[in-house]
Amino acid sequence: MKRLDIVQRVLQKSNRSDYNAKFVGQVFDVFLEEISSSLENGEDVKISGFGSFIVRKIKDRPGRNPKTGEPVQIPAHHTVLFHPSRAFFKKGHGSGED
Amino acid sequence: MTRDDLIRRISERNPGISLLDARSLVLDFIEAMQSSIIQSENLELRRFGVFEIHHRSARIARNPKTGEKVSVGPRQSLIFRPGKILKLRMKNLTRNSS
Numbered sequence: 001m002k003r004l005d006i007v008q009r010v011l012q013k014s015n016r017s018d019y020n021a022k023f024v025g026q027v028f029d030v031f032l033e034e035i036s037s038s039l040e041n042g043e044d045v046k047i048s049g050f051g052s053f054i055v056r057k058i059k060d061r062p063g064r065n066p067k068t069g070e071p072v073q074i075p076a077h078h079t080v081l082f083h084p085s086r087a088f089f090k091k092g093h094g095s096g097e098d
Numbered sequence: 099m100t101r102d103d104l105i106r107r108i109s110e111r112n113p114g115i116s117l118l119d120a121r122s123l124v125l126d127f128i129e130a131m132q133s134s135i136i137q138s139e140n141l142e143l144r145r146f147g148v149f150e151i152h153h154r155s156a157r158i159a160r161n162p163k164t165g166e167k168v169s170v171g172p173r174q175s176l177i178f179r180p181g182k183i184l185k186l187r188m189k190n191l192t193r194n195s196s
């Protein structure tokens with residue numbers, strides 16, 4: 001699913017005559033932008049009931065150009081990890097474990 | 099940053115959105131994202147990233163302490179892959195912190 005599916009669901013659920021898809025879409029963009037800019041500033045984002053976005057530093061390591069096989073050093077960088085909240089997503093899911 | 103900080107920031111930075119409206123919209127966004135991920139096993143948000151459910155098949159594992167074999171049922175995991183734009187933005191953090 002995509003952005004538009006979220007916007008349509010929220011528009012339907014909110015049941016407000018003063019909202020339209022454009023407005024809900026803009027607020028959704030603001031929502032994602034606030035999360036992104038917080039992560040960009042190195043701050044984790046914890047959304048209770050959904051999960052946590054965690055900024056993680058990755059050390060530099062040796063790698064290879066997959067096309068040529070040439071060894072290259074992959075520089076240190078930052079990435080975003082996501083841990084879903086247990087209330088939302090259970091790993092076991094039907095296996096009876098966890 | 100927590101969910102409540104996120105709600106406050108959205109309302110503060112957008113004069114047209116009251117705190118109450120920001121709150122109900124954010125809760126609806128989270129709920130719509132959850133149900134989309136569970137239903138279609140995939141949610142693609144451009145400029146942000148992709149949430150995907152991965153299926154892992156059942157396997158025989160070992161208790162690392164005792165060496166005993168244990169069967170692990172099939173399970174699902176939810177992964178988030180940051181999109182191109184978010185990855186690029188994380189480079190700013192790398193640049194600023196080095």
